[in-house]
Amino acid sequence: MSKEITLSSENKHVFQSSEEFRKDALISDPGIYQKAEDRLAFWEERASTLSWFKKWDTVLEWNPPFAKWFNGGKLNASYNCLDRHLAGPRADKNAIVFEGENGDTQMLTYKELHHEVSKFAGVLRSLGVKKGDVVTIYMPMIPEAVVAMLACSRIGAPHSVVFGGFSAEAIRDRINDAKSKIVITADAGYRRGKVLPLKENVDEALKGVAEIDKVIVVRRVGLDNAVQGERDVWYHELMKDAAADCPAEEMDAEDILFILYTSGTTGKPKGVVHTTGGYLTGVSTTHQYIFDLKENDVYWCTADIGWITGHSYLVYGPLANGATVFLFEGTPDYPAKDRYWELIEKYGVTILYTAPTAIRTFMKWGESYPQKRNLNSLRLLGTVGEPINPEAWLWYHKHIGGERCPIVDTWWQTETGMIMISALPGVTDMKPGSCSVPFPGVKAEILNRSGQPVQNGEVGFVAITEPWPAMLRTVYGDDKRYKDTYWGTWPDRYFAGDGAKIDEDGYFWIIGRVDDVINVSGHRIGTAEVESALVEHPAVAEAACIGKSHEVKGQAIAAFVTLREGVAAREDLVNELKNHVAAKIGAIAKPDEIHLTEELPKTRSGKIIRRILRDIAEGRAIGDTTTLADASAVEALQQIGKQ
Numbered sequence: 001m002s003k004e005i006t007l008s009s010e011n012k013h014v015f016q017s018s019e020e021f022r023k024d025a026l027i028s029d030p031g032i033y034q035k036a037e038d039r040l041a042f043w044e045e046r047a048s049t050l051s052w053f054k055k056w057d058t059v060l061e062w063n064p065p066f067a068k069w070f071n072g073g074k075l076n077a078s079y080n081c082l083d084r085h086l087a088g089p090r091a092d093k094n095a096i097v098f099e100g101e102n103g104d105t106q107m108l109t110y111k112e113l114h115h116e117v118s119k120f121a122g123v124l125r126s127l128g129v130k131k132g133d134v135v136t137i138y139m140p141m142i143p144e145a146v147v148a149m150l151a152c153s154r155i156g157a158p159h160s161v162v163f164g165g166f167s168a169e170a171i172r173d174r175i176n177d178a179k180s181k182i183v184i185t186a187d188a189g190y191r192r193g194k195v196l197p198l199k200e201n202v203d204e205a206l207k208g209v210a211e212i213d214k215v216i217v218v219r220r221v222g223l224d225n226a227v228q229g230e231r232d233v234w235y236h237e238l239m240k241d242a243a244a245d246c247p248a249e250e251m252d253a254e255d256i257l258f259i260l261y262t263s264g265t266t267g268k269p270k271g272v273v274h275t276t277g278g279y280l281t282g283v284s285t286t287h288q289y290i291f292d293l294k295e296n297d298v299y300w301c302t303a304d305i306g307w308i309t310g311h312s313y314l315v316y317g318p319l320a321n322g323a324t325v326f327l328f329e330g331t332p333d334y335p336a337k338d339r340y341w342e343l344i345e346k347y348g349v350t351i352l353y354t355a356p357t358a359i360r361t362f363m364k365w366g367e368s369y370p371q372k373r374n375l376n377s378l379r380l381l382g383t384v385g386e387p388i389n390p391e392a393w394l395w396y397h398k399h400i401g402g403e404r405c406p407i408v409d410t411w412w413q414t415e416t417g418m419i420m421i422s423a424l425p426g427v428t429d430m431k432p433g434s435c436s437v438p439f440p441g442v443k444a445e446i447l448n449r450s451g452q453p454v455q456n457g458e459v460g461f462v463a464i465t466e467p468w469p470a471m472l473r474t475v476y477g478d479d480k481r482y483k484d485t486y487w488g489t490w491p492d493r494y495f496a497g498d499g500a501k502i503d504e505d506g507y508f509w510i511i512g513r514v515d516d517v518i519n520v521s522g523h524r525i526g527t528a529e530v531e532s533a534l535v536e537h538p539a540v541a542e543a544a545c546i547g548k549s550h551e552v553k554g555q556a557i558a559a560f561v562t563l564r565e566g567v568a569a570r571e572d573l574v575n576e577l578k579n580h581v582a583a584k585i586g587a588i589a590k591p592d593e594i595h596l597t598e599e600l601p602k603t604r605s606g607k608i609i610r611r612i613l614r615d616i617a618e619g620r621a622i623g624d625t626t627t628l629a630d631a632s633a634v635e636a637l638q639q640i641g642k643q
């Protein structure tokens with residue numbers, strides 16, 4: 001497949017896993033790609049490795065753009081992640097190894113996790129939660145968060161996990177959209193030595209939400225007044241006398257497993273809907289094959305459960321595969337900048353899955369931190385969330401992977417549910433900066449707007465040309481938005497929203513989003529969300545945001561703001577506006593830069609020309625301005641570019 005193969009030289013651009021790795025790899029036969037050409041047979045065989053209460057009638061029913069996978073089949077995700085491991089030696093294997101920010105630890109075997117989940121599932125049932133009721137989860141990275149997710153899926157209640165860094169308003173929008181009546185949260189969480197007031201945010205969010213029945217509060221920090229009134233109840237009190245005999249509900253393969261909100265091109269986040277059978281088939285297969293999972297691995301995915309990576313590769317994929325998952329509450333630099341490496345050494349982590357932004361941060365801190373620790377347990381590394389620059393890839397390979405660990409660069413999305421493009425480490429060669437080739441059974445191409453494949457090396461748009469089992473089924477409550485957003489560009493082919501190239505070996509090189517989504521440290525932020533937060537501030541008349549390249553974060557948010565008539569640009573206004581956005585959405589959406597300007601560049605029909613704003617923010621020469629309604633708008637903006 002490739003020519004200049006080497007393991008250690010940084011000058012060569014194709015890497016191959018060591019012979020030793022390939023010899024022991026779970027998937028070592030390149031014939032798998034050929035075999036999976038019969039996609040439906042491949043996925044059907046994969047589905048049959050799960051436990052089903054009843055077998056499916058059809059593998060795929062495809063009425064574009066609506067798919068049903070394994071229709072007629074019955075199974076339960078929680079059962080697949082827990083009960084089915086209890087018969088053999090996995091019962092006493094650690095499912096979760098947890099360490100909190102303050103160094104507190106907890107281990108839960110599969111038997112113990114099953115016990116906790118069964119109890120909590122029974123508690124939810126006794127509170128009246130029924131199959132189909134959406135439960136909102138807003139929690140820190142603690143074992144109870146995983147228990148909550150699996151308890152929901154055990155009784156067939158779709159969960160909607162809201163990232164713990166989101167603000168009250170973001171929680172409220174998601175609760176309202178999902179019509180959720182139960183919230184599971186914690187009194188607070190720890191972050192860099194501070195206490196994050198999660199319950200307080202929930203209280204704020206619930207002002208004006210009439211429908212909420214119960215708020216269940218896990219005691220994490222010990223804030224005694226976090227539970228007040230009829231509505232609130234402590235988790236530990238509910239669990240005290242709960243029975244652990246809650247059988248798993250038999251779910252249809254196409255019943256909703258969860259909703260997860262993600263940013264799109266409008267101000268309103270989309271509730272991405274994932275169902276049970278296809279999703280579980282997709283995430284368990286990709287997790288097992290791409291991470292070359294072995295029985296004794298200690299697997300660490302650093303993503304928060306509030307994101308899709310947390311759902312698919314911290315909870316459902318690994319637990320369905322009976323893996324030992326390391327769960328960590330803290331951050332890489334607290335109490336010191338070697339925290340990750342300390343944990344890898346302490347727990348003998350063998351597989352590490354993290355984001356390029358984290359790797360670039362580690363690079364900036366320097367290799368002395370990982371050097372102090374013994375990282376020899378590591379045998380495989382992964383990345384996700386944004387393109388990885390080859391320098392960061394090489395640094396990761398050398399300083400974390402000891403030039404011994406293959407790196408899988410995995411491309412996928414909230415909507416795809418599972419990894420779509422990635423190397424198989426025992427088979428596929430790796431090129432730093434490329435996410436390699438589509439996973440067996442996945443069909444991806446790079447197309448132009450009119451749906452023709454582009455030439456090798458030419459930029460086009462990522463298209464998935466055949467349905468895949470873990471695909472989103474719709475946008476919650478909005479089939480039209482689902483159709484328009486993902487299937488409106490080309491008939492019957494999925495538009496991912498990413499620009500990319502393919503090289504002569506068929507390797508994909510992702511460039512980035514082509515829509516109004518900014519990728520900040522691997523997190524998707526819609527420009528429209530930030531803009532609507534800004535215009536809600538009384539001083540702001542109009543706002544436009546763009547993503548500006550950033551050395552560590554990949555992209556940072558830059559906002560251009562015009563003020564209302566009569567509002568003077570106070571000195572502290574820019575800071576006030578930044579904080580306003582953080583309060584409305586969450587700290588991850590806080591703009592790095594806000595420029596106050598007299599005017600925004602617009603077309604004659606009033607559309608903001610973001611391309612010009614991008615040129616200004618990046619300090620580039622401004623491109624074509626012929627579509628501008630008023631050329632003088634640019635003159636004022638150019639002054640900003642010079643600052």
Ligand code: WTA
Nearest residue numbers: 384385386387409410411412413414510513
């Ligand atoms: C980007 C995260 C390049 C991409 C799983 C995609 C990537 C968006 C990669 C989805 C990668 C994710 N290389 N870009 N390996 N992985 N992306 O929904 O732009 O939070 O569309 O899912 O992240 O982000 P999301």
